[in-house]
Amino acid sequence: MAVLKVKFTKTRRDKLAQILWILNWISVVTGVILFSLGLFLKVELKKREELMAEKDIQYVPNMLIAVGLIACAINFLGGKICYDCVDSTKFLRWKLIMLPYIVCTFFFTLCVLVGALMCYSMHWELEEALDLGLMQAMRFYKDTDMPGRCFLKHTVDTLQIQFQCCGNSGYKDWFQIQWISNRYLDMSKKEVVDRLRSNVEGKYLMDGVPFSCCNINSPRPCIQQQITNNSAHFNYEHQTEDQNLWMKGCRQALLEYYTHIMQSIGLTVLITWLFELSVLTGVRYLQTSLENVLRQGDPDSESDGWLLENSLMETARIIKSLGKSNQINTANNGDPNIDVPSTSKAHYGPDNVPPKEKMETS
Amino acid sequence: MAVGKITFTKTEREKLAEVLWLLNWISVVTGAILFGLGLFLKIEIQKWQEVMSEQGILYVPHMLITTGLAACGINYVGSKICLDCADTNKFLRWKLVMMPYIVCTFFFTACVLAGALMCYSIRSQLEEALYLGLRNTMRFYKDTDTPGRCYLKKTLDLLQIQFQCCGNTDYRDWFQIQWISSRYLDMTNSAVVDRVRSNVEGKYLMDSVPFSCCSTLSSRPCIQHNLSNPGAHAHYDEQSQQLNLWRRGCQQALLDHYTGTMQSIGLTVLLIWLFELLVLTGVRYLQTAMENVIRLGDPDSESEGWILENSLAETACYNFSIIKTLGKCYQVDDDPNINVPTAAADQEAPSAQVQVNVTS
Numbered sequence: 194m195a196v197l198k199v200k201f202t203k204t205r206r207d208k209l210a211q212i213l214w215i216l217n218w219i220s221v222v223t224g225v226i227l228f229s230l231g232l233f234l235k236v237e238l239k240k241r242e243e244l245m246a247e248k249d250i251q252y253v254p255n256m257l258i259a260v261g262l263i264a265c266a267i268n269f270l271g272g273k274i275c276y277d278c279v280d281s282t283k284f285l286r287w288k289l290i291m292l293p294y295i296v297c298t299f300f301f302t303l304c305v306l307v308g309a310l311m312c313y314s315m316h317w318e319l320e321e322a323l324d325l326g327l328m329q330a331m332r333f334y335k336d337t338d339m340p341g342r343c344f345l346k347h348t349v350d351t352l353q354i355q356f357q358c359c360g361n362s363g364y365k366d367w368f369q370i371q372w373i374s375n376r377y378l379d380m381s382k383k384e385v386v387d388r389l390r391s392n393v394e395g396k397y398l399m400d401g402v403p404f405s406c407c408n409i410n411s412p413r414p415c416i417q418q419q420i421t422n423n424s425a426h427f428n429y430e431h432q433t434e435d436q437n438l439w440m441k442g443c444r445q446a447l448l449e450y451y452t453h454i455m456q457s458i459g460l461t462v463l464i465t466w467l468f469e470l471s472v473l474t475g476v477r478y479l480q481t482s483l484e485n486v487l488r489q490g491d492p493d494s495e496s497d498g499w500l501l502e503n504s505l506m507e508t509a510r511i512i513k514s515l516g517k518s519n520q521i522n523t524a525n526n527g528d529p530n531i532d533v534p535s536t537s538k539a540h541y542g543p544d545n546v547p548p549k550e551k552m553e554t555s
Numbered sequence: 556m557a558v559g560k561i562t563f564t565k566t567e568r569e570k571l572a573e574v575l576w577l578l579n580w581i582s583v584v585t586g587a588i589l590f591g592l593g594l595f596l597k598i599e600i601q602k603w604q605e606v607m608s609e610q611g612i613l614y615v616p617h618m619l620i621t622t623g624l625a626a627c628g629i630n631y632v633g634s635k636i637c638l639d640c641a642d643t644n645k646f647l648r649w650k651l652v653m654m655p656y657i658v659c660t661f662f663f664t665a666c667v668l669a670g671a672l673m674c675y676s677i678r679s680q681l682e683e684a685l686y687l688g689l690r691n692t693m694r695f696y697k698d699t700d701t702p703g704r705c706y707l708k709k710t711l712d713l714l715q716i717q718f719q720c721c722g723n724t725d726y727r728d729w730f731q732i733q734w735i736s737s738r739y740l741d742m743t744n745s746a747v748v749d750r751v752r753s754n755v756e757g758k759y760l761m762d763s764v765p766f767s768c769c770s771t772l773s774s775r776p777c778i779q780h781n782l783s784n785p786g787a788h789a790h791y792d793e794q795s796q797q798l799n800l801w802r803r804g805c806q807q808a809l810l811d812h813y814t815g816t817m818q819s820i821g822l823t824v825l826l827i828w829l830f831e832l833l834v835l836t837g838v839r840y841l842q843t844a845m846e847n848v849i850r851l852g853d854p855d856s857e858s859e860g861w862i863l864e865n866s867l868a869e870t871a872c873y874n875f876s877i878i879k880t881l882g883k884c885y886q887v888d889d890d891p892n893i894n895v896p897t898a899a900a901d902q903e904a905p906s907a908q909v910q911v912n913v914t915s
Binding site for chain 2: 337338343346347350351354372373374376377378379403404405407409410412413414415417426427428
């Protein structure tokens with residue numbers, strides 16, 4: 194009871210081989226696309242690695258790159274095999290390799306599927322990495338004189354301008370951070386000293402934001418200082434004012450950006466997976482039909498092709514028994530006390546030779 | 556004394572025809588490239604057209620676009636002609652068209668050259684347009700409630716952020732403009748009223764700049780106000796002042812951007828022009844060689860091809876005289892006082908005598 198048996202005439206086999214050759218080459222191209230998508234994602238993540246905490250999210254682009262390269266190699270080999278399969282004599286070259294090749298490709302398509310699912314599941318790890326990373330970056334915004342952190346101000350400013358966002362979850366995050374270094378504070382002024390003293394940790398906090406938070410769509414010049422003080426500015430109400438600064442938080446902005454990229458990549462990988470699966474099915478049919486042709490002996494006759502020779506259950510049983518026969522039979526040799534009567538008698542000679550008749554003399 | 560005479564065997568003629576067919580198709584592609592370059596330049600100019608005072612510089616991309624389309628058309632016809640020229644019989648079809656075609660293509664290549672030179676010469680016109688345009692945009696920066704000007708603030712902020720520039724020539728240009736609208740000025744505040752009164756034109760001027768002038772490379776938070784008084788800020792030394800705002804003027808920044816783009820485009824157009832000239836020369840040789848073959852009668856014989864049949868001076872004189880006679884026959888000789896004895900007068904038929912019978 195073969196699974197999905199299909200009859201193939203000689204012309205149909207030839208056509209199948211040709212189509213599979215083309216599909217394998219298209220799969221090589223999709224493998225290259227997969228590789229470049231992985232590379233693109235890796236570059237995008239690396240570009241902003243200063244804003245992400247130490248979380249291992251590089252495994253997703255690395256997986257895509259590896260899968261892309263393997264897809265190219267496997268489908269290149271598949272293309273060669275299918276090209277030779279038109280001719281039954283050339284098929285003999287590949288006969289022994291084909292089954293392992295199909296099994297390998299089957300496991301490979303599973304990897305592709307896993308890769309696609311990883312793209313969608315990276316979301317949560319990325320959110321956590323961004324939250325921690327942005328918090329650190331904002332904390333070190335003022336430390337432009339410390340090696341290793343001196344570029345964080347430029348990075349955060351460029352990020353806020355480019356992604357049109359402010360702060361971690363909102364602009365109020367800047368109120369809890371000292372983003373002006375002590376080097377630029379005039380310690381001779383009374384207000385400055387008072388503000389420093391009034392804070393428990395001695396930080397200079399104020400309700401002001403850096404210039405990169407300013408919204409270019411605002412009809413009035415940007416209000417960066419004393420944001421929560423309505424009386425400090427003419428005709429200004431900070432509760433209703435939503436055009437003055439960027440209202441979106443940078444964590445959300447970056448998350449949306451990366452999620453969008455990864456959803457597109459995930460969709461492409463899923464389509465590639467479906468395509469690889471169809472190529473694999475075609476190659477399996479080609480292999481079984483060509484083997485049956487060889488078994489029948491006549492290269493021009495019809496033959497059957499199938500996915501599995503026996504039903505799914507029987508195939509599972511066969512695989513199990515294959516596994517068992519490789520085990521060492523320890524049931525009898527382990528315990529010497531068990532008397533296992535041997536079923537075969539030792540033959541020392543013919544037992545059924547009739548005794549010689551004694552000649553009676555005397 | 557033909558100019559550039561070369562002898563062509565039959566195989567050489569056929570090979571020339573094939574090569575020219577291929578070159579003509581490549582020229583169709585370069586024509587498409589020219590069209591694309593013109594389109595790209597048009598889009599680039601239109602992106603920032605709000606900060607340019609007049610749109611006269613759009614003639615350069617329009618020229619490139621039309622030249623590109625014309626190149627595609629002309630070279631497509633050329634490839635058809637060259638394909639047929641391998642065979643003497645098919646050439647007869649095109650015989651009458653070829654000379655006008657070559658003359659057209661010659662003038663067309665002159666247009667391509669003009670387009671290339673225009674790309675290099677536009678700089679001074681662009682400089683003027685940018686200076687006036689930026690001055691007006693900065694003046695209307697505060698008018699976000701006036702229809703037609705409400706987007707100028709956003710455009711100028713985007714420009715200063717993207718091109719890393721501030722003001723027209725310098726950040727100090729902002730000191731001479733009121734860039735804060737009166738809607739947001741507290742007229743009950745005496746300081747504000749004093750400042751407005753102290754100005755001749757009643758403008759509220761201050762030594763501060765908008766936030767988009769702030770440099771992201773500065774190591775300290777941006778100082779936008781009291782810029783002419785460095786002592787008002789803590790530790791505001793010379794180096795901090797250099798890094799605090801963008802130092803370049805937006806006129807210079809945009810000029811550099813467009814000049815760079817147009818120099819690259821101009822170079823590409825020059826290369827395309829040289830290629831077109833090469834193709835034109837080849838087509839001219841092919842035409843003259845085929846015509847000579849037909850004149851000789853034997854399609855397999857050798858023939859000569861040239862660029863000009865006579866020397867340059869003789870051809871120029873000949874063409875001038877053609878143009879002169881063309882011009883003359885369209886003139887009307889309308890002075891009646893000059894007696895010009897017509898040669899046809901003698902040929903006038905004598906008037907026949909008509910006998911009139913008078914009946915009494």
